[in-house]
Amino acid sequence: MHRLASLLILLLSLCGGNLYADDLPVPGPAQKHIALLLPLKSNIYGRAADAFRQGFMTAATFQPGLPIVFYPTIDQTEDVLHVYRQAVQAGAALVAGPLTRNAVTTLLEEQLPVPTLALNTPEYNSALPQNLYIFSLNIESEARQVARLAFGEGHRSALTITATTPLGKRVQGAFIDEWLKLGGTIVERLNFTPNQNGYPKLRTAVAKIEADMLFLAADAEKARAVRPYLDNSIPTYATSLVYGDNGHAGRNLDLNQIHFVEMPWLIQHDHPAVITYPRPITPLSLEQERFYALGIDAYRISVQLLEPTPDAWPLDGVTGQIDLDGQQFTRELTAAQFRQGEAVAVHATP
Numbered sequence: 556m557h558r559l560a561s562l563l564i565l566l567l568s569l570c571g572g573n574l575y576a577d578d579l580p581v582p583g584p585a586q587k588h589i590a591l592l593l594p595l596k597s598n599i600y601g602r603a604a605d606a607f608r609q610g611f612m613t614a615a616t617f618q619p620g621l622p623i624v625f626y627p628t629i630d631q632t633e634d635v636l637h638v639y640r641q642a643v644q645a646g647a648a649l650v651a652g653p654l655t656r657n658a659v660t661t662l663l664e665e666q667l668p669v670p671t672l673a674l675n676t677p678e679y680n681s682a683l684p685q686n687l688y689i690f691s692l693n694i695e696s697e698a699r700q701v702a703r704l705a706f707g708e709g710h711r712s713a714l715t716i717t718a719t720t721p722l723g724k725r726v727q728g729a730f731i732d733e734w735l736k737l738g739g740t741i742v743e744r745l746n747f748t749p750n751q752n753g754y755p756k757l758r759t760a761v762a763k764i765e766a767d768m769l770f771l772a773a774d775a776e777k778a779r780a781v782r783p784y785l786d787n788s789i790p791t792y793a794t795s796l797v798y799g800d801n802g803h804a805g806r807n808l809d810l811n812q813i814h815f816v817e818m819p820w821l822i823q824h825d826h827p828a829v830i831t832y833p834r835p836i837t838p839l840s841l842e843q844e845r846f847y848a849l850g851i852d853a854y855r856i857s858v859q860l861l862e863p864t865p866d867a868w869p870l871d872g873v874t875g876q877i878d879l880d881g882q883q884f885t886r887e888l889t890a891a892q893f894r895q896g897e898a899v900a901v902h903a904t905p
Contacts, residue, residue, distance in 0.1 A: 576580040588622045589857060590642035592635070592652030595627035604654055606835070606843035607674070610850025611651065613832055620858055621648060628653065643668055649857055662687055670860045672853060673847070683882045690856055690884040692845055692874075695729035697794040697888060698772070700816055702733035704890055705768050705792050712740050714766035716757070716785065716901055718773040719748045726772040726794055742766045749777055758784040765905075768792060771813070775799030782809045790814065795888070798822075800841045806894040815898075816888035820848035820873040822888050823900045828873045848873045856884060 574620040589879075592610060593604040601785050608625065615623060624645070626638045630639040642650055650671045659673040667686040676692045681690070705713070713734055717727040731741055743764050747757050760770075761784075769785065771778055771793045776795045785791070793815045799807065819826040821844060832851050837870055839847060852872040859867045875886035 571843045572777045577660060579647055586622070587646055587648040588624045588859075589620070590624055590626050590645075590647035590650045590652075592626045592629060592639060592642060592650050594654055594658075595625065596629045596650035599630065600654060600697060602840075602843055603846045606839055606846040607654065607833055607850040607853070610832075610847035612850075613855045614806045614849075614851040618855065618858055619713050621861070626652075628658075630655070636661055636665070639671075642861070642873055649861055651853055651857055659689075670857075672857055672860065674849065674853065676905065688856075688860065688882050688884065689854055690849075690877075692849055693886075694726055694794055694796065696885065697816055698729035699733040700888060701770070701792050701794055701814075702730050702737060702739070703839045704814070704816065706734065706737045707741055707792075708790075710739070710768040710790065712742050712766045713768050713770055714742055714761070715772065716761070716781070717744070717746050717771075718781075719746050722774075722796070723772045723777075726796065727770075730770050730772065744866070747777075747781055749780055754784040757781070761786055770828070771797065773797065775807075775810075778813075779806065779809050782813075787812065798841075798891075805896055807898075812894040813893050815891055815893075817891050817898065818845065818848055818874040818886070819889050819900075820851075822843065822891050822898045826871075826873070828871050828888075830875065844872075852877060869879065 563661045576801060582899060591608060592647060594600040595604045595608070598605065612623065626642050628635050628638050635653050640651060647669055649669055650884070652674055654674045656675045656678050659675045660679070662671065662673060663677055663684060664679050665684065666682055670686050670688065672688050672690055676689055676693050676748040706823060715727050715731065717723045723895045726745070734741065743766070745751060745757060745760055766789065769791045771791055773781065775798060778793065791813045793813055795817045797815050798817050798821070819829050823829060835847055852874045855870060855872065856877070868879045872886070875888045878885050891898050891900050
């Protein structure tokens with residue numbers, strides 16, 4: 556039976572297709588392959604996982620390598636560990652995944668025999684075990700980049716305005732931490748809850764504060780609601796959370812002049828890497844597009860981890876300028892600004 560499993564994967568590599576792990580008769584020694592460990596069975600994360608899978612496979616058609624075998628998981632971390640071990644036993648030379656923070660966290664205590672490209676950050680800071688690499692859509696890293704961007708443009712005193720959500724607090728915390736390290740000062744930290752009765756009070760509070768920039772930690776919907784109550788003469792910065800797509804320019808007029816960062820895939824269509832890869836056959840939501848782009852760059856990184864080449868980093872990716880810092884892949888996103896309701900790339904990376 557082990558020989559049959561090997562023959563199936565060998566046939567797969569010759570045909571240029573892919574297999575699900577469930578298609579294999581038994582987990583066992585097989586020809587080397589890339590294991591794609593994703594929560595495809597999850598009701599919560601399944602769509603994001605499938606978008607990532609599509610992007611990963613798209614990149615593979617442009618740079619063929621080892622055959623790719625899908626190892627679908629559910630949300631439970633026990634299932635992730637079981638499937639990870641199954642993939643290694645079946646001959647995986649590299650594992651791409653898992654996708655969720657709690658699943659990545661479970662790998663911190665594992666001995667990982669093959670390079671493993673985790674697609675999220677662990678829930679707490681810890682030394683990464685050998686062979687574990689991190690590549691993700693980390694929003695805190697974006698907030699830190701925005702702090703460096705604003706500081707580099709001459710701003711020194713910041714006012715933060717944060718939506719009262721767990722994600723908003725995380726973004727605010729990362730920005731403040733980086734801003735203070737750079738030598739900037741925080742003059743005030745204001746929070747808001749989407750509530751028409753609270754917006755006038757927020758406007759009054761902002762009017763009493765003197766700062767040379769404002770950092771807005773909110774998603775697109777909340778940012779559009781609160782922006783008319785802020786002082787638009789203060790340069791305002793945000794992360795990609797503020798971007799809701801360029802399809803409805805009229806909806807984004809309230810966001811005009813806001814500076815933010817975003818991946819080239821979404822706003823820099825003449826970018827050399829972006830024009831290389833086709834868009835999804837079936838239209839995806841903006842968030843799913845981000846995971847599709849992450850899949851493209853994750854495959855390119857996987858190829859480098861399997862067969863390193865000199866001067867591989869930085870990599871000009873569709874999700875940003877990618878570099879390797881120890882075992883963490885960093886992404887420098889494209890600076891952008893809302894103009895006439897549309898997101899426009901500025902200071903674009905060549």
